[in-house]
Amino acid sequence: MKPDDAAVIRSLPLFADAREETFAELVRTAFLQRFPPGVTLINENDEADFLHVVVEGQVELFATFGERETTMSIVEPVGTFILAAVLNARIYLQSARTLQKSQVLMIPAEKVRDAMGTDAAFTRAVVTELARGYRRAVKEVKGQKLRTGAERLANWLLQRADAEGAGRITLPFEKRVLSSLLGMTPENLSRAFAVLKTHGVTSRGAVITLADRAALAAFARPDPLIDGPE
Amino acid sequence: MKPDDAAVIRSLPLFADAREETFAELVRTAFLQRFPPGVTLINENDEADFLHVVVEGQVELFATFGERETTMSIVEPVGTFILAAVLNARIYLQSARTLQKSQVLMIPAEKVRDAMGTDAAFTRAVVTELARGYRRAVKEVKGQKLRTGAERLANWLLQRADAEGAGRITLPFEKRVLSSLLGMTPENLSRAFAVLKTHGVTSRGAVITLADRAALAAFARPDPLIDGPE
DNA sequence: CGCTCGTTTGAGAGGTCTCAATTTGGGTGG
DNA sequence: CCACCCAAATTGAGACCTCTCAAACGAGCG
Missing domain, CATH: 1.10.10.10 (Winged helix-like DNA-binding domain superfamily/Winged helix DNA-binding domain)
Structure with a gap:
């Protein structure tokens, strides 16, 4: 990963307050991968192995029910996705595919959970980010129903x-x-x-x-x- | 508050792992109130002052858009609501009213945020609870759209x-x-x-x-x- | 016993979906 | 650079789902 990529990720609300060692360890164990458009990155029902950070491109989160399918959200740089599944060590509720040529940083779920145990500031940022996502989802429900x-x-x-x-x-x-x-x-x-x-x-x-x-x-x-x- | 009420609340996932002092402080500063049916407890757009715990009865969370209204969820004993708004010190996205004669424990939002700074186990429980709520909301969106x-x-x-x-x-x-x-x-x-x-x-x-x-x-x-x- | 409020049923309008046929616009290869 | 081509977008028709308004029904309570 290029130094300026790391800097951009570091500036995310989720990582900005983390200690230097915490961030270094997360990035050290992460994979930065490039994908062409139309590639499925994760499948709902799979175990949550990585926290994903979209560094470049565009990723669609979608969900299915039988043959029906719906787009849940679009993630653009620099955004993260499926934080909740990672934290609770659950399966994904949504699938993800690239819409454009993309670059995605994948941080092992275990490392994220470990970091929460050792870095209070990072944990606080996780809480804030989670609560933000939660509230976004609630607003989505309101929009759909009202x-x-x-x-x-x-x-x-x-x-x-x-x-x-x-x-x-x-x-x-x-x-x-x-x-x-x-x-x-x-x-x-x-x-x-x-x-x-x-x-x-x-x-x-x-x-x-x-x-x-x-x-x-x-x-x-x-x-x-x-x-x-x- | 009766001792066995406290015991029930203590057994909630959100509080079970908290340190004794943390829990005592939260309960000490909390109000336990009784309400008849049909009482509005909180209004969307108000600032999040209290974390609510339904000890007895039944509370409806609902949201409005203009003259339209929809029920978001029903909270029964022993459940909490509007955790996300409390954590991020935001306004409520939902209103709440009692459907039955109810008893609600109201914990000052500030105390909840303070407790997260001093009790790592409690913080971890908050993360788990938040992630759970987040995933519930995502499932709700899926059900509505699919x-x-x-x-x-x-x-x-x-x-x-x-x-x-x-x-x-x-x-x-x-x-x-x-x-x-x-x-x-x-x-x-x-x-x-x-x-x-x-x-x-x-x-x-x-x-x-x-x-x-x-x-x-x-x-x-x-x-x-x-x-x-x- | 009769009122009241929640529920059900009916009718009609509006919103949404599917299927099918065009039209449009972007991308590719000559 | 242009013509072609294909996927995306639009338009149309009809069925289905959902909403509103209105009226009838029924259960609970005073």
Whole structure:
């Protein structure tokens, strides 16, 4: 691993407060691997062997039930995934596949658990990160149960626009993935976009333009208790 | 608080491994309050002041979006709620109200955070409990996105029947609450029960009978990665 | 006994899904 | 650089699921 990769990972909330020895030991025993797009990294039902850190690229977390499948989240640099399964030494609830050429750091689960026993600051960071993820999942449930598909899309667009600080968004992945992330079919996403056209949303390919933010917000009714990043 | 109440709380996974002083301090500064049914204990958007432990009765966690409302979970003795908000000193994402006459222990959030700094075993238990809740929430998302209403009901019934070890279930709360917990309307729950009639499910009032577990399971396709308790 | 509230049933509208047919747009190879 | 090609996206039709509104039913309680 390159020194600046290590520096970026070190700056993650999860590792920033850890002691030097703790971080060194975690990184020393970790593997940094490159993957082409479309590779399955983990399968639900497998034992949680590694904490994963996306250093480069894009990873999709998804879940299945019989033949049905849904996208649970997209992890981009620098983000971690399946912390909970690692901590409780459980099996994965979600599968993961690369959407782009990616670079992933894999830290042995055992080392993470060991580090918690010896580094209180790291443990505190783990708690904070876990609680953050927990709250994200709760918000996801709220969005799914309380909003329609078009509302979820509208709020996703608003959030994205705010993050990019513009009225023009470029989708970071295919619409098919977005539809699954929002809990609908690709066909339905198209129709949701058609609905939002009456609120100033136009799309050409992957480029979405929000002509009237206020009108879209009036429809979406964004709520920090559902849309907030944490 | 009565000594045996303290003993029950002490036996919770969250507190079982804590040092004696830690537990004593937490309980010493806590309030044990009784509430009649229908009382709102906390409101989403309020600051997280207390970790709540349901000692007796039944508490409903719910969330709202505009005029819409949905039940997030039901907490029964002895269970805790809103741990994540307490740990990260954030606002509540969910509201809570009593469904029955209840007794709730309220531990000041600050004391919980303090205890984590001084008691590593307690901290470890907090991590485990958090991760458990996180995984529960992920499973909830999976169920909502991957299953139909009737399927969610069927799996809920199977889980309940297994817990009670019988083919006959008595609903622990109103069907209205169950419908909201499962993410549908009361009318739709009735129709879901009608669907399950063809799979051996009959109901008279709050008493549900599963005549043919195998047939119901064939319809529900229970999955430990969605239905499991943790 | 009769009220009240939860539940059920019915009808109709809206939302979502599947299947199928086009259209679009990006990527590749000539 | 361009034409082709294929996957992704859109559009349409019909079925299914879910929601709302309304009314009837039933159980529990005063």
